[in-house]
Amino acid sequence: xxxxxxxxxxxxxxAKDLDRYARECAAKLGIELCEPETWQCCGGAFTxxxxxxxxxxxxxxxxxxxxDADTPLLTVCSxxxxxxxxxxxxxxxxxxxxxxxxxxxxxxxxxxxYNGETTVYHxxxxxxDVVGFDKIREKVxxxxxxxxxxxxxxxxxxxxxxxxxFDDPENPTIMEDFIRALGAEPVIYPARNECCGGYVALxxxxxxxxxxxxxxxxxxNHGADLIVTACPLCRYNLIKNxxxxxxxxFTELLAEALGVKEAE
Amino acid sequence: MQRIGVFVCHCGTxxxxxxxxxxxxESLGKEQGVVFSTHYQYMCSxxxxxxxxxAIAEYKxxxxxxxxxxPRMHETTFRKTAAxxxxxxxxxxxANIREQCSWxxxxxxxxxxxxxxxxxxxxxxxxxxxxLTPGETPVTKRALVxxxxxxxxxxxxxxxxxxxxxxIVEKKPTIGGKMAQLDxxxxxxxxxxxxxxxxxxxxxxxxxxxxFSYSEVTSVKGFVGNFDVTIKRKARYxxxxxxxxxxxxxxxxxxxxxxxxxxxxxxxxxxIYIPFAQAVPKVxxxxxxxCMMLKTGKCGVCSKVCTAGAIDYKAKDxxxxxxYGAIVVAxxxxxxxxxxxxxxxxxxxxxxxxSLEFERLTNAAGPTQGKLLRPSDGEHPHTIxxxxxxxxxxxxxSEKGKEYCSKICCMYTAKHAMLTRDKYPDTDVYVFYxxxxxxxxxxxxxxxxxxxEYGVHYIKGMxxxxxxxxxxxxxxxxxxxxxxxxxxxxxxxxxxxxxxxDKSARPLATxxxxxxxxxxxxxxxxxxxxxxxxxxxxxxxxxxCQGPKDIPETVSQAGAAAAKVIGLLCKDKLTGNPCVAHSxxxxxxxxxxxxxxxxxxxxxxxxxxxxMPDRTTRVRRVAQVNEAVCxxxxxxxxxxxxxxxxxxxxxxxxxxxxxxxxxx
Numbered sequence: 048x049x050x051x052x053x054x055x056x057x058x059x060x061x062a063k064d065l066d067r068y069a070r071e072c073a074a075k076l077g078i079e080l081c082e083p084e085t086w087q088c089c090g091g092a093f094t095x096x097x098x099x100x101x102x103x104x105x106x107x108x109x110x111x112x113x114x115d116a117d118t119p120l121l122t123v124c125s126x127x128x129x130x131x132x133x134x135x136x137x138x139x140x141x142x143x144x145x146x147x148x149x150x151x152x153x154x155x156x157x158x159x160x161y162n163g164e165t166t167v168y169h170x171x172x173x174x175x176d177v178v179g180f181d182k183i184r185e186k187v188x189x190x191x192x193x194x195x196x197x198x199x200x201x202x203x204x205x206x207x208x209x210x211x212x213f214d215d216p217e218n219p220t221i222m223e224d225f226i227r228a229l230g231a232e233p234v235i236y237p238a239r240n241e242c243c244g245g246y247v248a249l250x251x252x253x254x255x256x257x258x259x260x261x262x263x264x265x266x267x268n269h270g271a272d273l274i275v276t277a278c279p280l281c282r283y284n285l286i287k288n289x290x291x292x293x294x295x296x297f298t299e300l301l302a303e304a305l306g307v308k309e310a311e
Numbered sequence: 312m313q314r315i316g317v318f319v320c321h322c323g324t325x326x327x328x329x330x331x332x333x334x335x336x337e338s339l340g341k342e343q344g345v346v347f348s349t350h351y352q353y354m355c356s357x358x359x360x361x362x363x364x365x366a367i368a369e370y371k372x373x374x375x376x377x378x379x380x381x382p383r384m385h386e387t388t389f390r391k392t393a394a395x396x397x398x399x400x401x402x403x404x405x406a407n408i409r410e411q412c413s414w415x416x417x418x419x420x421x422x423x424x425x426x427x428x429x430x431x432x433x434x435x436x437x438x439x440x441x442x443l444t445p446g447e448t449p450v451t452k453r454a455l456v457x458x459x460x461x462x463x464x465x466x467x468x469x470x471x472x473x474x475x476x477x478x479i480v481e482k483k484p485t486i487g488g489k490m491a492q493l494d495x496x497x498x499x500x501x502x503x504x505x506x507x508x509x510x511x512x513x514x515x516x517x518x519x520x521x522x523f524s525y526s527e528v529t530s531v532k533g534f535v536g537n538f539d540v541t542i543k544r545k546a547r548y549x550x551x552x553x554x555x556x557x558x559x560x561x562x563x564x565x566x567x568x569x570x571x572x573x574x575x576x577x578x579x580x581x582x583i584y585i586p587f588a589q590a591v592p593k594v595x596x597x598x599x600x601x602c603m604m605l606k607t608g609k610c611g612v613c614s615k616v617c618t619a620g621a622i623d624y625k626a627k628d629x630x631x632x633x634x635y636g637a638i639v640v641a642x643x644x645x646x647x648x649x650x651x652x653x654x655x656x657x658x659x660x661x662x663x664x665x666s667l668e669f670e671r672l673t674n675a676a677g678p679t680q681g682k683l684l685r686p687s688d689g690e691h692p693h694t695i696x697x698x699x700x701x702x703x704x705x706x707x708x709s710e711k712g713k714e715y716c717s718k719i720c721c722m723y724t725a726k727h728a729m730l731t732r733d734k735y736p737d738t739d740v741y742v743f744y745x746x747x748x749x750x751x752x753x754x755x756x757x758x759x760x761x762x763x764e765y766g767v768h769y770i771k772g773m774x775x776x777x778x779x780x781x782x783x784x785x786x787x788x789x790x791x792x793x794x795x796x797x798x799x800x801x802x803x804x805x806x807x808x809x810x811x812x813d814k815s816a817r818p819l820a821t822x823x824x825x826x827x828x829x830x831x832x833x834x835x836x837x838x839x840x841x842x843x844x845x846x847x848x849x850x851x852x853x854x855x856c857q858g859p860k861d862i863p864e865t866v867s868q869a870g871a872a873a874a875k876v877i878g879l880l881c882k883d884k885l886t887g888n889p890c891v892a893h894s895x896x897x898x899x900x901x902x903x904x905x906x907x908x909x910x911x912x913x914x915x916x917x918x919x920x921x922x923m924p925d926r927t928t929r930v931r932r933v934a935q936v937n938e939a940v941c942x943x944x945x946x947x948x949x950x951x952x953x954x955x956x957x958x959x960x961x962x963x964x965x966x967x968x969x970x971x972x973x974x975x
Contacts (some may be wrong), residue, residue: 209710218653237656237778237785268780 048177050168051113051120052080055127056088062124062279068298069123069170071307076178076186080121083112089130092246100147106134107147108154111161119166121173123298125278128169129203133210139163169204169213171221171277171297180228188306190230196300197234197271197292198222199262201281202242216240222275225297229304238265243284259288267291275300313438316347316372317430318363320354320379322409327352329413329422335378339430344438346370355385360392367396374402374437378430380409399442401889401960406433428973435972439965443889448939450536450885451636454876455480457528457819458641460488461862462854462869464510466639469873471519475880478633479514480523480542482815485590487511488643492573492667494674494681496862497726498757504589504676511591523631524592527815531638531822532912534940535849536885538635546626548597548605549583554621556593560613561585569601571678574671577686578678583613587676595621637849637876638823640833641869642816644855646808647702651711655698655806660779661686663804666697666720669727683735685803688782692802695731696786697724697742698774702809704745713809713830718859720807721748725761727805732765741768741799743788751861770797777804810859824910825850833857843872851875890960891941892948894934896921898955901932905947905956913940914947 052073058066073080087105094102109131113120122128138144138161148160168176174183200219208216219240223233241262244255263285266274274294276282285294302308317339321327332350340348347370351359354377366372375398377389382405390400408426416422454470456463459481467477479486490496491511493503514520523542530541564581571580573587582601585593595613603610604624614622646667649657657663662685664672675681685692699720705712721744728740747769749758761767772789779785786799812831820827825845826834833852836844843852853872854865879885894905896919906914915937918930934955936947948956948963957963 209708215651215653217651218658235659237659237776237780241776265778265780 048077049079049081049116049118050173051109051116051118052082053086053089053109053120053122053127053131054082055122055124057124057126057279061283062296065123065277065279065296065298068296068302068307072298072301072305075305075307076183078173078178081116081118083109083116086112089127090134091126091130093130093133097143098146100143100150103134103137103147104151106131107138107151107161110135110138110163110165110167111151111157113165114161115159119168119173121168121170123170123277125169125201125203125276126280128167128277129211132167132169133207135163135165135167136210137163169277171204171225172213174225174301175221180224183225183301184228184230187228187230187304189304189309191300191304192230194231195234195270195272196226196231197236197266197269197274198226198239198297199243199266199274199276199281199285199294200240201276201278202240202245204277205240222297226275226300229300231300234266234269234271236265236269236271238262243278243281244288245280245284248284248287255284256288259284259290263288263290263292313344313374313440314346314370314372315342315344315374315376315434315437316363316366316370317342317345317349317376317378317434318354318359318366319348319350319408319426319430320359320377321350321352322380322413323352326379326409326413326426329416329419330408330426331419331423334423335408335426335430338427339376339378339434342431342434344374345376345434347372354379355388360388363389363392364396367393367398372398374398374404374440376404376406376430376433376437378406378408378426378433381405381407381411399444401443402437402440404433404437404440406430431972431975432969435968436965439962439968440960443959445889446887446938447884448534448536448887450880450882451538451634452476452880453478453633453635454637454639454880455528455538455540455633455635456639456641456853458488458643458813458854458856459483459486459522459524460641460643460854461490461507461510462643462856462865463488463639463641464507464514465866465869466641466853466873466876467520468510468513468517469870470876470880471517473873473877473880474519475877476519476521478521478523478542478635480526480528482525482527483586484525484547484584484594484596485586485592486514486522486524487587487589487591489667490862491587491589492575492670492674494670494677495726495730497722498751498753500726500730508589511589515591522592524594525596526631528819528822529630533634534911534942536636536879536882537939538638538849540633540635540638542631542633544629544631546599546628547594548599548602548622548624548626549595550621550623550626551592551594553619554594554617555619556585556590556595557618558585558595559616559618560595560622563612563616565610565612566601566603569598574678575665575668577668577671597622597624637851637879639851639853639872639876640816640819640823640825640845640856641853641872642813642819642856644810644859645813647713647811649701649806649808652701652806654776655701655774655804656777656779656784657806660777660784660804662692662779662784662802663777663806665806665808666723666727667808669805673727673730683731690802691735691738693737694739694799694801695741695803695805696774696784696788696799696801697728697740697805697807699724699742699744699807700773700809701806703807713811715809715830715859716748717807717809718748719810719861722751722754722757722861724805724807725749725758725767728767729757729761729765732761732767739768741770741801743770743772743774745771745773751863772797774804777801810855812856816856823847823850843868843875849879887939888943889938890943890958891938892936892943892945892956892958894936895955895957896933898953899931899933900953900955901934902952904950904952905934908946908950910944910946911940911942913937913942
């Protein structure tokens with residue numbers, strides 16, 4: 048299977064592991080990741096303002112590239128996924144798309160208007176809906192038996208639920224099923240879908256610290272050995288605010304189970 | 312040639328405010344066939360009707376056009392007026408120049424213009440009207456009540472009291488419904504069972520009432536006064552007329568791990584069971600999903616212990632066919648599923664329960680014998696948080712919950728809070744609410760007592776998240792009045808789940824051709840003036856199937872529905888609707904298209920002899936309409952490929968004449 052792969056800026060800098068393991072695991076699972084030659088920052092945060100087109104243009108370019116390549120668009124960073132998925136839905140609105148397409152017509156290669164045709168997958172969704180967790184279970188060579196793993200969803204993967212259609216925002220199961228597929232034991236703890244503090248960390252470190260601590264304390268209290276996340280910002284906040292548990296990307300866990308990590 | 316009179320109504324200023332009624336009257340006076348035209352302030356008044364009667368006599372009118380309000384309001388009035396003056400009532404046409412004209416137009420010029428056009432269309436139709444005579448159908452003097460909760464029980468008792476036989480169809484093994492599960496009832500706090508069970512016994516002892524328990528309605532045919540209903544009596548594997556209800560089988564059955572639905576799964580029952588001590592009929596039922604004998608053929612304990620010999624493992628579902636004159640829907644409600652509300656951790660903690668589960672926890676016949684104990688560890692809870700509006704009053708664009716207010720939750724939560732504080736004064740009770748809605752006799756006083764006398768902490772704001780941490784439930788909530796976030800360590804969280812119509816309601820509505828709203832509540836014929844009748848003739852509504860209701864309201868509505876049924880069953884004959892389909896046999900080619908589209912099964916085919924032009928005789932298959940069954944919907948008239956089907960009173964040429972008049 049061939050997909051257009053959108054890494055996003057952080058995966059080139061702070062979150063190289065998230066990217067590297069995503070690529071290696073995809074190769075192992077027989078998924079061909081085609082990175083567009085030029086991609087730009089997703090915008091970083093989705094602007095809810097209705098007439099705002101400027102910050103959505105770069106996401107539209109990525110979506111259009113996938114459409115033109117006749118493949119789904121694959122994201123891995125929670126923030127990129129949130130922005131791109133929601134931009135795609137915004138582009139399904141005729142009036143909004145008309146505005147964007149008029150502007151985008153200035154791009155040399157922008158010949159066919161984009162109207163939200165691309166299917167956007169988060170890497171986890173691809174594993175669940177396309178590859179299938181059962182298939183992954185078969186390919187596991189190092190089952191992570193006995194490891195108690197706390198899935199940390201944060202907000203961006205799940206919300207707004209109606210747009211993201213990722214999982215039940217209040218009682219998600221995708222990461223737990225993923226963890227089970229790798230042979231580990233998922234830890235279900237109440238704060239797994241709470242906010243880490245996000246960008247508040249820049250303005251009000253104390254607030255962010257409070258939010259992050261709530262998450263890590265909850266995971267500790269429920270007996271976790273390890274926290275996994277899909278979001279570089281979540282990982283940053285949890286670690287910076289003194290997580291007692293290691294916080295790793297889900298792709299790293301997958302790489303370990305698939306035997307990709309140790310092969311390095 | 313018709314002699315038509317036109318009567319334009321002012322309806323005070325309702326019509327005259329935006330329509331120049333004199334101009335309408337004058338203009339329509341010039342139409343073909345019109346010999347008299349006038350206008351008057353209130354045509355529906357006695358004086359207005361006298362104008363019509365006098366004009367009929369004076370001008371020898373044969374047809375009437377009344378330009379007034381919707382025919383739904385006064386068509387019957389004016390038809391009666393015409394009949395009293397000796398004209399066939401179906402020679403009256405109403406031009407609706409109020410709802411569809413004066414009320415929607417702002418200026419007199421366009422309002423008047425449209426009123427004239429609508430009047431012309433009505434005149435054109437009357438020119439082609441022919442007198443119609445409705446047929447009569449007999450009334451089967453027996454009522455069917457679907458649902459055996461308090462609504463169905465009350466309706467059945469009231470109908471039986473008037474001397475008519477009634478059948479109750481209840482899908483559960485016993486009647487009693489939700490009320491049987493409740494502990495106390497607001498605002499007087501009398502015990503639900505103490506006031507309900509005597510009524511259940513009355514039903515059982517009333518020789519006019521038959522109970523079909525553990526049964527479902529599977530098909531409804533026919534029409535008002537003459538419904539043909541098929542009732543499926545599910546196999547209960549116990550002979551109802553033999554079982555004495557001694558309960559020996561329910562004690563000896565080795566299959567002990569069956570979730571007890573009467574206690575909402577908080578304890579277990581056996582595979583053979585009697586739902587509760589006062590069940591009516593007090594007869595055991597075998598649950599085929601759990602009975603080892605039925606599943607594997609190995610066991611048979613109940614049969615051995617039954618001294619009456621009532622067990623019958625070979626029983627099959629039976630179908631009963633019965634005729635009814637009227638049908639009452641009393642299918643009730645259920646709390647919604649908490650699946651989409653996991654912010655309250657319902658699926659994660661046993662100590663997060665719904666209000667109905669709380670009722671069972673405080674009920675002496677419940678899983679804890681009425682002691683308020685935490686389901687997880689059986690300990691007494693010291694801090695209880697009640698959350699109101701869980702799934703009620705949700706945003707229309709959210710994909711969970713209901714937009715409407717479930718109406719009963721404010722009162723039962725006040726009851727739960729008050730009773731908890733009364734029985735366990737060492738327990739702290741919090742109630743989170745959006746609004747407290749307690750209108751009703753002695754209702755607000757009741758709520759005030761919970762706050763003022765019993766010290767229940769009412770906090771305006773919603774709970775955002777419930778996190779199970781160890782033995783505690785960490786409740787995060789907002790206090791909107793204090794403007795702050797609250798964190799409460801609770802032992803028990805009780806969710807006031809929204810209520811929704813029972814799942815059986817929608818397929819039943821389809822069978823009955825009764826309409827429903829988007830929430831699957833049955834629609835009443837008129838929201839104010841006909842609240843207990845469905846728009847489908849002969850179908851009546853009782854209780855929460857029509858909208859959220861508490862017990863007093865349900866009982867009132869149940870009685871009202873019974874009164875309507877009694878009014879219907881008192882009649883020996885019903886006048887039908889003469890505007891029914893009619894097949895022109897000379898044009899019909901017997902193709903069966905009309906039969907296939909008829910939703911009422913009113914069309915059959917007969918082989919009939921026809922004399923041909925060359926004097927030979929030929930037998931042809933032609934459609935025949937059963938006028939008593941036809942509802943005049945017109946589906947067949949549009950489906951008929953040869954144009955043989957027509958609707959009396961709404962013939963194709965009459966409709967075309969109206970269209971021509973509008974386009975002229």
